Amino acid sequence: MVTGNEYIFEDIFQARDYILKIEQEKLKSDTFHQKPPLIFPISDFNLFSEKLDISPIPMDSLENPNTAYFNCAEESKFIMTRLMSGRYSLKPNLRKRKFLFRGETEFHNPCKPNLFRDTKKSYFLDSMIYGDEMFCLILSHPLVQLLDMGVMLNGEHIRFEMNLYGLIQHYYNKTALIDLTSDINVALFFATQQYDRGTDSYSPIIDENHKVGVLYYYAIDYFKDFKPQLNGEQLSTIGLQVFPRSGEQKGFLYQCNKNTNFNELPQLNAFQFKHNADNAKKIYKQMDGGKVLFPHDVLQTCWGKKLRNKDLVSLDAIKINLTRNKEETIESIRIKLKEYYNIEVGNYKPALTANELQEYYEAVKNECLWENFCNQIHIPGDKSGKMMSDLLDVPNKPEYEWAFKEGILHSVDYDKGFLLKKYKHILA
Numbered sequence: 001m002v003t004g005n006e007y008i009f010e011d012i013f014q015a016r017d018y019i020l021k022i023e024q025e026k027l028k029s030d031t032f033h034q035k036p037p038l039i040f041p042i043s044d045f046n047l048f049s050e051k052l053d054i055s056p057i058p059m060d061s062l063e064n065p066n067t068a069y070f071n072c073a074e075e076s077k078f079i080m081t082r083l084m085s086g087r088y089s090l091k092p093n094l095r096k097r098k099f100l101f102r103g104e105t106e107f108h109n110p111c112k113p114n115l116f117r118d119t120k121k122s123y124f125l126d127s128m129i130y131g132d133e134m135f136c137l138i139l140s141h142p143l144v145q146l147l148d149m150g151v152m153l154n155g156e157h158i159r160f161e162m163n164l165y166g167l168i169q170h171y172y173n174k175t176a177l178i179d180l181t182s183d184i185n186v187a188l189f190f191a192t193q194q195y196d197r198g199t200d201s202y203s204p205i206i207d208e209n210h211k212v213g214v215l216y217y218y219a220i221d222y223f224k225d226f227k228p229q230l231n232g233e234q235l236s237t238i239g240l241q242v243f244p245r246s247g248e249q250k251g252f253l254y255q256c257n258k259n260t261n262f263n264e265l266p267q268l269n270a271f272q273f274k275h276n277a278d279n280a281k282k283i284y285k286q287m288d289g290g291k292v293l294f295p296h297d298v299l300q301t302c303w304g305k306k307l308r309n310k311d312l313v314s315l316d317a318i319k320i321n322l323t324r325n326k327e328e329t330i331e332s333i334r335i336k337l338k339e340y341y342n343i344e345v346g347n348y349k350p351a352l353t354a355n356e357l358q359e360y361y362e363a364v365k366n367e368c369l370w371e372n373f374c375n376q377i378h379i380p381g382d383k384s385g386k387m388m389s390d391l392l393d394v395p396n397k398p399e400y401e402w403a404f405k406e407g408i409l410h411s412v413d414y415d416k417g418f419l420l421k422k423y424k425h426i427l428a
Contacts (some may be wrong), residue, residue, distance in 0.1 A: 001259065001263065001264055001265065001268060001269075002107075002111075002214075002216065002263040002269065002270040003109075003263070003266055004109055004221065004263075006214075006269075006270050006271050006272050007271055007272065008212050008272040008274060009270075009271060009272070009273045009274070010271065010273070010274055010381055011273055011274060011276045011279055012188060012191060012192060012215065012275075012276070012279055012283075013279060014273070015215045015271045015272070015273040016184055016188060016215065018271065019028050019099070019101075019184070019215060019217050019271065020184065022047035022099075022217075023098045023099045023217070026099075026219070027096070027099045029100045029324050030098060032069070032222045032223075033069065033098075034067070036066060036070050037060060037066070039057045039063075039064050039065065039066065040054055040056055040057065041057055041063065042098045044404040049405035050096070051299065052237050052420070058381070059422060060072075060421070061380055061381040061383050062080065062082060062088075062379065062380050062381050062382075063082060063312055064082070064157075064380065065082050065219060066222075067079050067080075067081075067350050068081050068091040068092070068093060068094045068095075069094050069095060069222070070095065071093065071095055071378060071380060072096070072167060073093055073169060074093070074378075075093050075095070075096060075350040076093070076376070077093055077191050077241055077376060077377065077378040078090040078091060078093070078240040078247065078376050078377050078378065078380050079091050079092075079093055079094075079376065079378050079380065080377060080380060081237075083161060084249040085161070085162045085418065087157070087159045087160060087418055088158055088159065088160050088161065088216075089160075089161045089163075089237050089239060089282060089407060090161075090237075090239045090240035090241075090247075090376075090377060091239045091410065092181075092182040092183070092237070092239050092240075092250040092251075092252070092380070093182070093238045094182060094220070097182050097220065098219060098220060099182065099217040099218060099219060099220065100180040100181060100182055100217070100218045100220060100235075100252050101179050101181050101182070101183070101184045101186070101187035101215065101218070102178070102179065102181070102187055102190070102215075102216040102218070103186075103187035103188055103189070103190040103191025103192070103213065103214070103215055103216070104190065104191055104213065104214045104216070105190075105191060105192070105194060105205060105211075105275075106192075106210070106211040106212065106213060106214065107211070107212070107214050107272065107306060109261070109263055110261035110264075111178075111261060111262035111263045112178075112256065112260065112261065112262065113174075113175060113176050113178050113256050113260075114174045114175070114179055114261075115127055115174040115175055115176050115261075116176065116256070116258055123340070124174075125321075125333070125336055125337065125340065125341070126337070126340070127173065127174040127175075127344065128267070128302070128315050128321060129317050129321055129333075129337065129343070130173055130174075130310070130313070130317075131165070131168045131173050131174075131175060131320070132169065132313075132317040132318070132320040132321045133306070133313045133316075133317040133350055134164075134167075134168050134173060134184075134303060134306075134350075135165070135168065135315065135316060135317075135320055136162050136316045136317060136320060136350040136351075136426075136427070137166060137302065137303070137306075137348070137351065137352070138162070138164050138168075139164070139419060139420065139423070139427060140297065140349070140350065140352050141242065141298075141299075141360070142357075142360075142402065142403040142404075143242045143354060143360075143403050143404075144162050144242055145403065145411065145412055145417070145420060146394075146400060146403040147159070147160040147162060147410075148160070148162050148284040148417040148418055148419050148420050149329065149401060149412075149413065149416040149417045149420065150416065150417075151390075151391070151394050151397075152386045152388055153379075153386075153387040153390040153391055154382075154392070156387075159417075159418055160199045160246055161418075162241065162242070162419060163236070163237070163238045163239075163241065163246075163253075164419065166236070166238035166241075166251065166253050167238070167241060167246065167299070168367060169238075169246050169253065170238070170243075170246050170249075171243075171245075171299060171300065171411075172303065174198075176255060176256050176257070176258075177251070177254065177255055177256070178254045178256060178262050179249070179251060179252075179253060179254040180216075180218055180235075180251075180252040180253070180254060181249055181250045181251060182250045182252065183249070183250040184215075184248050185283075185287075186250060187215060188215075188283050189202075189215070189283055189284075189286075189287045189290070189293060190217055191213045191214065191273075192204060192205055192275065192279065192280040192283050192284075193280065193283070193284060193290065195206065200304075201289070201290065202284070202289060202290040202403070203213040203284070203289075204277065204280035204281045204283070204284040205275050205277075206277035206280060206281070207275065207277075208274070208275055208276060208277055210275045212272040212273060213272065213273050213274075213275055214272055215268050215270060215271055215272075215273065216235070216269070216270045217265045217268075217269055217270065218254075218265070218267055218268050218269075219268075219269070220235075220267075221267060231257060232253045232255070232257045233254070233255055233256060233257060233260060234254075235252060235253070235254050235255075236252065236253050236254075236255065237251075237252055237253075238251040238252065238253055240373070240376055240377065241249060241251075242373070243297050243298075243299045244295050244297055245293060245294050245295060246296070247376065248292060248293050248294075248295060251292050266361065283415060297363075298356050298359045298360045298363070300355075301356060301359065302352055302353070304355050310342050310343070311342060311343055311344060312343065312345075312346050312348070313337070313343055313344075313345060313346070314345070314346055314348050314349065314350050315330070315345055315347050315348075316349060316350060316426050316427070317350065318330055318333045318334065318337075318345060319426045320423065320426060321333060323423075357406065358406065361405065361406045363402070364395070364404050364405075370392075370404065371392065372396055374388065374391050374392050377391070379391075412428075414427065414428050
């Protein structure tokens with residue numbers, strides 16, 4: 001729990017070093033890290049078998065859900081991690097992590113996600129509908145579609161989790177999510193830089209009389225986190241996605257409800273620090289003014305155009321919204337959008353334009369987009385390297401090349417996907 005009365009360090013680097021020292025002490029005494037829990041395949045528990053042979057899943061295996069904590073990969077790698085849905089998340093490496101981090105330029109109480117920060121607002125349809133519009137748009141991207149449907153790697157059908165709600169958070173939209181990171185350097189940047197929405201840029205805080213900043217550290221509970229909680233809150237991974245900024249930021253997300261005050265989480269602690277112009281400039285330079293954390297991509301181009309025309313959303317966005325708001329109808333939402341926000345509804349399909357797709361195909365061809373994506377991934381148990389070899393070769397397979405090269409006719413098999421199948425009645 002964080003109160004705003006935490007110790008104030010003379011500068012952010014002192015605060016960082018002390019937090020990392022605490023983390024190492026916690027790791028040394030952490031029973032989960034010292035003695036990894038045994039995970040057994042459910043199929044082994046056959047109570048009617050004459051001979052019960054129960055063997056735990058090896059730690060270095062795609063079937064083990066704890067590989068992000070126990071692996072031999074480089075710290076910078078994203079660990080392919082099996083989810084309860086059967087899909088795979090590309091999770092930042094947590095082998096040497098007990099904490100996740102967050103930086104803020106000053107203390108706010110309550111600390112809430114941007115969707116709930118306006119205390120005068122109690123209805124959030126406009127923000128949610130923009131997110132639903134972007135949800136549809138992202139699902140039009142050929143690589144998102146392919147990874148949602150899955151690819152064959154060494155004889156196994158692998159489908160990847162596309163955390164679209166998390167991506168919506170990372171591209172200028174208001175959500176019920178709070179960002180966390182496994183890379184404390186990312187937290188340092190956000191704690192020392194001020195954002196200009198008008199220019200979509202960051203600059204170092206040079207006013208040394210500025211209110212003190214905050215470095216949060218969230219202690220991971222290995223038995224509670226990454227699972228839905230009864231109050232609707234949940235820690236989740238966004239990690240490495242098709243679009244690069246969430247990977248560069250080593251991103252995790254904390255799902256809040258309207259009454260959540262992030263400061264009150266029992267797993268949360270913080271220290272404060274005095275702003276220092278030289279330190280802020282140094283951090284700014286290290287992150288190339290934020291370009292390291294916000295590299296350009298086609299989604300930024302596409303959604304930037306959409307944000308300049310916020311008075312129109314698609315009928316598909318309303319239909320996506322209805323999957324959560326069962327008490328509403330198309331007509332009731334259409335009326336509210338018009339009366340409350342002067343937003344019109346159009347009968348069109350949110351999708352990348354031909355020019356935007358061309359930008360993506362050129363990035364695949366000229367910027368090694370797929371190779372760079374794959375080379376950040378660690379596949380547990382892939383001792384022979386066959387799965388990684390197959391992953392790198394995906395663009396060259398006739399059944400997948402449509403997702404990487406323009407001009408190849410294909411039809412999306414929505415039933416093969418996870419999200420595509422769920423929203424087939426809207427997207428197809």
